Amino acid sequence: MKPLWRLNKYLYKYKGLLLLGIFFTVISNIFVIIPAQLVRIAIDYVVESFTLYKPLIKGGLGELARENFLDYVLVFGVLILVMALLRGFFLFLIRQTIIIMSRRVEYDMKNEIFSHYQNLPLSFYRKNSTGDLMARISEDVSRVRMYLGPAIMYGLGLLTLFPMVISYMISVNAELTLYSLLPLPVLSISIYFVNNLINERSEKIQRSLSGLSTYVQEAFSGIRVLKAFVREEDSARVFAEESEEYKSKSIDLTRVNALFFPLIMALVGISTIITVYVGGMQVIKGEIGYGVIAEFILYVNILTWPVTSLGWVTSIIQRAAASQVRINEFLDAKNDIISKENLKDEIEGDILVENLTFIYPDSGIKALDHISFEIKAGQTLGIIGTTGSGKSTVANLLMRMYDPSSGQILIDGKEIQRFDVAELRRQIGYVPQDVFLFSDTIANNIAFGLDHPDRALIEQAAKDADVYQNIIDFPKGFETMLGERGITLSGGQKQRVSIARAIAKEPKILILDDCLSAVDTKTENAILSALKHIMKDRTSVIISHRVSSAKLADHIIVLDDGKIIERGNHESLMSQKGVYAELYDKQTQASEPIDG
Incomplete structure (x- = not known):
């Protein structure tokens, strides 16, 4: 967790949303517990009503008793429906606070990292690849956001729901609580290991997909060379091999995913069976009513997802911590090109x-x-x-x-x-040896170094760089959009546009x-x-x-x-x-x- 401490400044910044999310989580969990209690009361009421129903029929009061009985059942049904609607409403509010908080943090982090990238010296970019820089500002930040959003949301749900439910279950029947919850630790540990397997294989799939995408990009970018050397068949064969590797890894992941829900259902089923058996024995002894069994089965099902999510949340936190370590490495990189006196x-x-x-x-x-x-x-x-x-x-x-x-x-x-x-x-006006033009209009490329672009200045710079005639020969002239890295222009035209860009600054x-x-x-x-x-x-x-x-x-x-x-x-x-x-x-x- 230590690398993630760096995120505390964001949690403090959005503490209002976080505190509201905690409040809504507690309220939401109250509306999870109440329906189970209503079910217990309703079942006990139904059982007792049936016990009294036969004598009342013999006494001629059966129809009246039946109407009262149905009215009470309807009231319980409406109350349970209202509780479900209220819980849904507060779940919506939880997402509107915690998930939105995580998105805002993601936005802040990306801006902080990009701003830091801009300030780092040229030596930093000689040591690090563009792909790695992009991965840290996109994939790694997304993984950290999963910790700040879903992980915190489900973690809070677990931390608030578990004590509330367990304490209430113990107050109703401590022995039945112990037996009914026996399989849940096993479930959490199992899910943790299955999740690790899923994450490990997902990582392999991502790497395979990245390799496949890179190969396809190179093949399309170098299509002229491929055709010139007649290597289409070789290219297709390599693509098929890469695709086969991706397919194989995807199938491996599918096999592990196939364990996930059966494992949950099996352990929940075992817990339900234990609850019914132990609860049934206590009903026979007259220690509890039928409604308690139904209530405990509902509690087991209520606790299943939080316990299941424990393994998933742990996995998210591990991945987020690993990503934050990578992000911190770059954020800790210092710019040694600093001014002594800031002379302007x-x-x-x-x-x-x-x-x-x-x-x-x-x-x-x-x-x-x-x-x-x-x-x-x-x-x-x-x-x-x-x-x-x-x-x-x-x-x-x-x-x-x-x-x-x-x-x-x-x-x-x-x-x-x-x-x-x-x-x-x-x-200083600088025209580099390796010309780089942006995917923008020619006019905007020439005006890149200007705070307030002036069309006359742009055109004069183009004339001075002997590229004006080439530009106006294009159908859209200075508004011509350049392709990636200025691919629309010839090598000489790109260099002259680069010269015009330096001249336009009037350095x-x-x-x-x-x-x-x-x-x-x-x-x-x-x-x-x-x-x-x-x-x-x-x-x-x-x-x-x-x-x-x-x-x-x-x-x-x-x-x-x-x-x-x-x-x-x-x-x-x-x-x-x-x-x-x-x-x-x-x-x-x-x-x-x-x-x-």
């Missing part, structure tokens, strides 16, 4: 990097090794290097997605750690992280030409493995294995005849047409 100054764009070293905390890879450079406000820096040289790491550190292992980054002469993180990022610092890799040379030149006036008077960082993208920069550094091996402008680097010049020559030759 407007930045000019001076960047100074001194002796910067960075080692990725999850992999231990040294991405940068004592690098230093400076960019004056309004200047452009080009960072050139091959794959794995540390180019994108520089972008992540400038965006403060990570903090450096050693060294420092100064913006406008102030340590980057002094700035408010959100305010710093708000003034003080613009970082282009190898964002022109999916466009051809002609489009690249068009975008760079458009970006010339955009980058004017704005600090810009162009990261690329293509020299053509960086040659316009005021200053260029060449990275290799996390170290700066060359620096200068395009002309000075070409005159050095080093790595930069070699890359330029290779890429220039590769772009020239081959005769033949």
Whole structure:
């Protein structure tokens, strides 16, 4: 139960609903007990009436006695019906309080977890899969809700009904109470073990279904590759094998489920037989009336569900505790990217990097090794290097997605750690290498970084990114809905929309992280030409493995294995005849047409 203590703050928050639920549970259980007492009184009345009925017939009063007898029976029937209706009404109120409380807690928990996810650093997402993150905010929260809703509701029912019924049964006949309740502990223990079996097999089914769904999703997503390599039959065979495994596990669960109700009915039947036998012996001895037997049989049936639910509730609590442990692991994860002073100054764009070293905390890879450079406000820096040289790491550190292992980054002469993180990022336009577009309109994707979207600004950003004509050629123009991850657009169009999104923010610092890799040379030149006036008077960082993208920069550094091996402008680097010049020559030759 210890992991679930964390939920007490929610129970306190909705204590009004919880207390009302407890009150309604007690009232509801009173209307469960009263009908059993009415049945006892009614049966004893009927038995006594029949005893007196024959002498009254002989005395000529039979018809009058019969009418009175029927009137009393009708009264008892109406009272029992009223009790049942009242109990149903209070059961409705219980669900309107406790179950609604659990739904509100579920809502609060999901919002808390999602908000916490948003605040966690990039390193957290490198260590955890998207599927795991989604499972904790959906499946695990749902299991915890089952504890806060049904488990508490049935648990309260058990805790209030059991003492009320047992104490009353003992007050009527202690010996008969003992005998009639003998099978109930066995029932609870049996249900507990059966429930564990059901849960265990249900988990296996869920895992099997998850695997089956993942396979189907991949098959449909990669249908072009499947058809191109003529692997349809293999795909169908694997699907059949996965389906067979799912079917087998489902049948195993069905076999266990088949034990559930027969087990309950058998033990309830045994309890009823014991009650009738022991009660019958006491009736023969004249110790109790016939009505007591009927009353105790009703009590046994009343207690059957709470006792049965004990095993089920225990199982729910176990699963909820396991899920809460998983949720707590993520909620306890701390964001180490925090501001020292929460400065919210407007930045000019001076960047100074001194002796910067960075080692990725999850992999231990040294991405940068004592690098230093400076960019004056309004200047452009080009960072050139091959794959794995540390180019994108520089972008992540400038965006403060990570903090450096050693060294420092100064913006406008102030340590980057002094700035408010959100305010710093708000003034930086970032175009990532791996473009991500949302399943929304093109206009909303471009306006993603704007608090107050302006159509003229959106269209101008599209023109600057050389994607305006492509957009207006679509039937719905800027209102065109993009598919998942922007699948509606080509690779080059996606990158240009991503550039437009960064430009629309009108940032003080613009970082282009190898964002022109999916466009051809002609489009690249068009975008760079458009970006010339955009980058004017704005600090810009162009990261690329293509020299053509960086040659316009005021200053260029060449990275290799996390170290700066060359620096200068395009002309000075070409005159050095080093790595930069070699890359330029290779890429220039590769772009020239081959005769033949």
